[in-house]
Amino acid sequence: MAKRTDTPGRLDDAARAGWLYYVAGRTQDEIASTMGISRQSAQRLVSLAVAEKLIKVRLDHPIAACLELGNQLRKKFDLRSVEIVPSDPGSSSTTIGIAEAAAAEIERWLKRPEPIVLAVGTGRTLKAAVDQLPQLECPEHRIVSLTGNITPDGSAAYYNVIFSMADAVKARHFPMPLPVLVTSAEEREMLHSQQLVRSTLEISSQSDVTFVGIGELGIDGPLCVDGFLEKDEMMELMRNGAVGEICGWIFDGDGKLLDNPINERVASAPIPPRDSSTVIGIAKGKRKFKAIRAAIVGRQINALITDEATAEFLLTV
Amino acid sequence: MAKRTDTPGRLDDAARAGWLYYVAGRTQDEIASTMGISRQSAQRLVSLAVAEKLIKVRLDHPIAACLELGNQLRKKFDLRSVEIVPSDPGSSSTTIGIAEAAAAEIERWLKRPEPIVLAVGTGRTLKAAVDQLPQLECPEHRIVSLTGNITPDGSAAYYNVIFSMADAVKARHFPMPLPVLVTSAEEREMLHSQQLVRSTLEISSQSDVTFVGIGELGIDGPLCVDGFLEKDEMMELMRNGAVGEICGWIFDGDGKLLDNPINERVASAPIPPRDSSTVIGIAKGKRKFKAIRAAIVGRQINALITDEATAEFLLTV
DNA sequence: ACCTCCTATGAGTAATTGCCCATGAGCAAA
DNA sequence: TTTGCTCATGGGCAATTACTCATAGGAGGT
Known part of the structure; x- marks a missing residue:
């Protein structure tokens, strides 16, 4: 994945040809x-x-x-904005189409003249969206990550998107210097009380707009695939009614955050308040249907970017 | 031109297909x-x-x-090719960037399989470009200098680039065995009628591609600095509307060659015909703005290598 | 200095796309 | 209803593009 830089002129040529x-x-x-040639x-x-x-x-x-479709969805669930591709x-693909649309939406927010705080979650879809961003100069804005950037094995979390974003967008950016999951609620308390973390959490709570992916649960879901949860932990969660997660926060079919040991160990910032902030979920695909629906009805998000098929599902249930 | 809107669904379909x-x-x-469908x-x-x-x-x-920018310039002035760095x-620096670009362009021409005649003018920019050339073997091509290689004091003209070029490029090369300026129109006639000079002139007139620098006038311009003209001659020229020169050929703000005693003494070959040959001007910088513009509008050149700032100037006037 | 591996390159070929033309449907005027 | 016009359609074909494979050149290691 690391880009070869041994022939720097080659990308120039590629750009020219393109x-x-x-x-x-x-x-x-x-x-x-x-x-x-x-x-x-x-x-x-x-x-x-x-x-x-x-x-x-x-x-x-x-x-x-x-x-x-977007209009109907917006009315049905009282969402701030809905974009359907x-x-x-x-x-x-779970990203094609919505990634471009999300990138366009991010760009619209970043082109606003007044300074904003933009928060980002994590996930493949969001990563794909950020990869679509053009180079932008917006030193007046702040971009903050809601999720930690360290995986269980200690390496950098690849799908933590704030670093990709920093490559494209010249703005002050605030990664969350934490693991995604910690070992206990106490450890989380301790880490969150550090000054650096506290100020990042503080910024994230003031977010004007937030972009998050929505993960489905299951042994093929991102939490398992990326090694944050073991298979048996996942099965246990699903028995307890969990259907999806945003930034690691696991919720049930009504979109209520579960009160269980896993959520106590999630070190992510809380999702910014939906009454004062626009929280845009980006997700599509059959496997995510239940998770998306739950996130909406439980008001974990108040705006949505998805595709036609998903929109139709959401209108029927 | 007016688009049919009687089938409004059609654009939707087009959007979907696109x-x-x-x-x-x-x-x-x-x-x-x-x-x-x-x-x-x-x-x-x-x-x-x-x-x-x-x-x-x-x-x-x-x-x-x-x-x-290059595309806009090409269209605006009907140029054969435009390269902007x-x-x-x-x-x-008046050479940085465009020298490398010009070298790349020269190299592209010299790598053509069919034999070509490549003509070169003179000047610091062109010298810098030629210095960027790699070693090339192209015995099938011919390289000819448009300008003489002897200065008023009898020494070799440093900025006559054909010798530098011969160091890098193994091709038949034809210097112009003349002074840059002679003392009278009659002397020029006499010299140009020599067999050796005539054949070199003949080759230059068949040039497929020509690379020339564009010199600005003024007491800091190359003609004065290199001792070809005295300060008072320069002042006189500028009073008569001269703004620039290519290979010593002095032109006014419309790019028309001046009909004056200096141009009668220029011993350079005529600039190869712009209708049958590609004549690439290489120049940038604020001091040269007027000269470059004149060279283009007067069609002394039909292709250009310059930089962004100069391109922007050329698009505004 | 030699060897090996890696990457870029060019040729050939299959797949895809763009364009022209004949056809026929739709529609308005006679 | 007929006539004349416009325009979308689909077939066929030429142009363009994508892919595969074998090879050459070069960097790095022994």
């Missing part, structure tokens, strides 16, 4: 001859530009069906 | 079967989405701005 191809609309043959090399540069996410495509048209029935 | 194509990365065949219709929807600018493509890389506001 620009000529996508923006200027030249063919790869023309690009090849203007850049003095072979057609195949031109093709490689173009796909490199795509692979490196130098090329950002966005669709600038409200699709009527999506808008309508088209479903792609042929893809099993 | 989304599936560009964001979800599906093929048009897949889109067609998903949407229940023929492949051709899917293709039409996708191109409609592009034509209606529903699809916004953005390149997130520093050189994107340069490419965009990032400006370095902290540097007052």
Whole structure:
């Protein structure tokens, strides 16, 4: 995953080829001859530009069906905002589409003139969204992570997105210098009382807008896959009615945070208050249906970015 | 030009198809079967989405701005090619950046398989560019100098670049065995009628590509600094509207060669014909703004390598 | 100095896309 | 109803693009 930097000019070339191809609309043959390389090399540069996410495509048209679904959802659940993107029935990706839409929404918030605090959770979907962000300069804003950046084995949590975000967005950013899960409620108390952590928690509580992924439970869910919970712990949770999690905070089918030993060990900041702050959940996909519904009805989130299929499910239940 | 709005659903479909194509990365065949239409219709929807600018493509890389500027310049002045490099506001160098870019361009030409004639002018910028060239073997090409290699005091002209070029590039090279300035139009006639000079002039007129610097006038400009003109001659020229020179050929603010005693004494080859040959000007910097602009509008050159700041100036005037 | 491994490159080929044309449906005017 | 026009459609085909494979060049290790 680490990017090769041994040929720094190569990305420049890729950018140039990608620009000529996508923006200027030249063919790869023309690009090849203007850049003095072979057609195949031109093709490689173009796909490199795509692979490196130098090329950002966005669709600038409200699709009527999506808008309508969004409106209905917003009314039904009293949400602050809902964004629906088209479903792609042929893809099993849990990020495609909503990542771009979330990136656009993040960008809109960051382009506001007045200083804001933007909080981010964690997860693959959010990571994919942040990867879509363009370079932005917004020194007036603050970006804070709700979740710790250390995994159980002591390494940096890959899906902690604030570092990726810092690469793209020039703003003050505040990681949470904590593990994701600690060993006991007491340890959490102790860590949270440290000055550095306290001030980060304080900032997060003042968040104007928060972007969070919504994780489903299950042995294939992120908490297990990323090694935060053992299989038997997961089974125990699910027996107790848990259906989803946001930033590690586990909730049941009504979206109520569970009162159990796991939640006592979650070191994440509390989700910013939904009455004073916009908390946008980003998630789609059948496996997440129950978790998303619970997060909404339990008001763990008050805004949503999802896809058509998920929206239709939410309207039927 | 007015778009039909009688089928409002059509743009939605276009948006959906465009989304599936560009964001979800599906093929048009897949889109067609998903949407229940023929492949051709899917293709039409996708191109409609592009034509209606529903699809916004953005390149997130520093050189994107340069490419965009270059494109605008190329269109505005009908240039064959334009290359813009990032400006370095902290540097007052008139060569940094464009020298490397020019070297890359020279290299691209020299790597062409078919034999070409490459002509070079003179000047510090071009010298810096040639110094960036790697060792190349291209015995099939010919490299010719447009300008003489003897200064008024009889020594070799330091900024005559063909000798530096010969060090790096193994090709047949043709210096111009003349002074830069002669004493009269008659002397020029006589010298140009020599067999050796005539054949060199003949080669230069067949140049496929020409690289020239653009000199500004003024008592700090190259013509004065290098001792080709006296201060009072320079003042006289500037009173007559001269703003710049290429290979010693002095032109006014409209890029028209001046009809005066100095130009009659310039022994350089004529600039190769711009309708049949690519003549690339290499220059940047505030002091050269007027000269560059004149060279372009007067079509002394038909291609340009410069930096962002200069490009922005050229777009505003 | 030699060897090995890795990566970039170019050719060939399959897949995909863009374009032109003939056709026919829809619609307005006669 | 007929006529004439426009425009979407789908087939066919040429152009363009993506992928696979074998090879060459170069860095790094022995």
